Amino acid sequence: MxxxxxxxxxxxxxxxxxxxxxxxxxxxxxxxxxxxxxxxxxxxxxxxxxxxxxxxxxxxxxxxxxxxxxxxxxxxxxxxxxxxxxxxxxxxxxxxxxxxxxxxxxxxxxxxxxxxxxxxxxxxxxSDRTIDMSQATPSASRALHGAYTRALEMLPGYLDGGGYAHLGVEPLRAAVAARYTARGAPTDPDQILVTTGAQQAIALLTTTLVARTEHVVVESPTYVHALGALRRAGARVVGVPVGDVEAMESVVRRTGARFVYLVPDFHNPTGRTMTRDERDAVAELAARHDVTVVGDETLTDVDLTGAGVPAPFVGDGTDPRLVAVGSASKSFWGGLRVGWVRADPQLVRRLAHTRQVLDVATPVLEQLAVTDLLERRDRILPERVADLRARRDDLVDLLHERLPAWDVPRPDGGLCLWVGLGRPLGRAVAAASVAEDLRLAPGPLFTPDGSGQDRVRLTFTRPVGEYEEVVDRLRRAWARVGG
CATH class of the missing domain: 1.10.10.10 (Winged helix-like DNA-binding domain superfamily/Winged helix DNA-binding domain)
Structure with a gap:
């Protein structure tokens, strides 16, 4: 009873x-x-x-x-x-x-x-507490406090107005545009819409461009919250293998899809980066089938090898069908809640109109802080990347040593490991880990069709000293499922 x-x-x-x-x-x-x-x-x-x-x-x-x-x-x-x-x-x-x-x-x-x-x-x-390995959220950059201090000094110049910068404050739009231009995609500020994080940018794009029951193509696996935004929009989400542009075009042709979502740099969760040839092939696909392709560049700055990434996903920036999403969350701090869309000015205005029913505009102080951080990024990012590299290496080395049966890659960038278990036990390991006061994400969560049963995603954003305990809990969880 x-x-x-x-x-x-x-x-x-x-x-x-x-x-x-x-x-x-x-x-x-x-x-x-x-x-x-x-x-x-x-x-x-x-x-x-x-x-x-x-x-x-x-x-x-x-x-x-x-x-x-x-x-x-x-x-x-x-x-x-x-x-x-x-x-x-x-x-x-x-x-x-x-x-x-x-x-x-x-x-x-x-x-x-x-x-x-x-x-x-x-x-x-x-155990004395739960350790969360499911959130790809690094701690704040040490430069954040100084950025806010300088933002407060700039704030008086904005207090006479109403505080609603519907497209974003001009200094930030200019700084984001300059970053794209420096990377090889000439961009004007009117091609930038500032959003409240990259997640809002993705939600605005899906709400504006995707009709209910319409087919949408994503990589499988992919960013879990992009899947959520697409499903909330009523889309029929179809997955293709990461980096397989030929399969992508086949699905677009077969389903008539008009919208594609990709993570080109240090893909979440696999860590893979699209080659220049693959990017060119995607641009050709967009032109040939008149498809909007959104490239989520939130992780572009998290380059752990220093080898760099190809030019921006939008190429030379002239094709309105290629749209980029970016964010300050992974580069500086998630608590800033500042992101952006780089798109054709007409689409920028449509997205700004759509957002009026949500939050009207992004807070001014945070925008000014991000402006400062972007201007100092070349001095800030090396230290941040070195710290994340150490966290990645510590976790990977411990997993190789203590769970040798698992397939544990060492990604070139990003914030997570896409771990192969060798058996379809991803959900079981995630459940057993909860019993060990450890949270992680099972592979099927990142796929539109529930595949990825033999995978789990582990993030490496915890302090280095915690990974001994993390891997001990993982070993116990693995033993609980008969691993």
Whole structure:
């Protein structure tokens, strides 16, 4: 019998998940431990990864047990464990709903004190906190404080106005345009729209250019939040292998797609960079089929080898079908929330009109700080890149040493590793890692069709000293799934 929790967080479900949908969502979830614990951990990992949205009504214990081929006692105990951990709430007549934990004074996902959680695993060493390896968010550049200081000195010149720079403040648009020009794509400020982060830029482009039920082409795997923006726009997302322009053109021709999204530099999550020939082929594809191709250059500055990248994705900058997205998040700090679109002036104005229903404009002070950072980038980035290189090497070396069966690349840039497990256990490892107070993202999260079952993505934005503990937890998680 399902128990209820008095006064849980808001449990009004806004969507439902069927038993068969749960089976597809979880994939391989079994571990060597108790089945109820493995099932609860798999569902908890899905919530943390965003694959199972909060306020989703889960199937009944009986339906899920039948679909998974387990006893109802297993599903009942799994749901009880989720409630204990704060990831589910139940009310009579409402069923069990996925939620996020309330503020309990302990890290998200950490079990309650001993004695309050009958599902706790006594064989697992206790940890003092959850380590998040799913977020590709490096700490702030040391230059940030000085940039804000100088931005405050510039701010009085903007206080007489209303504060809404719909296209972005002129100094920042000029600085971004100058950066493109220096890289080989002559650009005027009227080709730049400043956005509240690259994610807003992607959302604006999809909302403006993609019609519901229209086919859109992406690389598979790809940036997870771009997939989210496209799905929210109602697009039919079709994936092609990373860097396979021939397959891309084949899909465009077959489906009539008018929109393509790519990550050309230090691709998220594989770390691959498109060659100059591949970029030329994409430009030819865009012209031949009249397709808008968006190149997300958020990671362009995170070049860990110093070899450089080819010219900007927009080429010489004259083709209006080639659009670039950029951001200050990875280069300087995600908390700045400043991004941009480089596009034809007419499209820039359309996007600015679309954003009026969202946030009108990006905060002026942050724009001025980014202007300062861009002007000093040649002095700032070398130190930042060296720090990220050390983090990458520490994690890669430890994984090579302690999990030698895994395929662990050493990417030339970016912020993550696309790790091959050799077996389709990506979701199971992510679920088992949650039980080890470690968060990571399973491969299927980054694909439009749920492939990538044999992969996980690990970011290397944690402090170097943490990776010993990270890899120890990964080894325990791998052992739990029979690795």
């Amino acid at each position: 399902t128990t209820t929790t008095p006064g849980p967080p808001a449990t009004g479900a806004v969507r439902s998940l069927t038993a068969q949908g749960t089976v597809r969502l979880l994939g391989t979830w079994h571990t060597t431990g108790p089945a109820y614990q493995a099932l609860a951990d798999a569902l908890r990992a899905a919530v943390l990864a965003g694959a199972l949205p909060v306020l989703t009504r889960l199937p009944s214990e009986r339906e899920l047990a039948r679909a998974l081929g387990v006893s109802r006692a297993t599903t009942s105990a799994a749901y009880a464990r989720l409630r204990d951990l704060g990831f589910a709430a139940s009310r009579v007549g409402s069923g069990t709903v996925a939620v996020l934990p309330r503020d309990t004074g302990r890290p998200v996902g950490t079990p309650p004190p001993a004695g309050d959680a009958p599902s706790a695993d006594p064989a697992r060493p206790a």
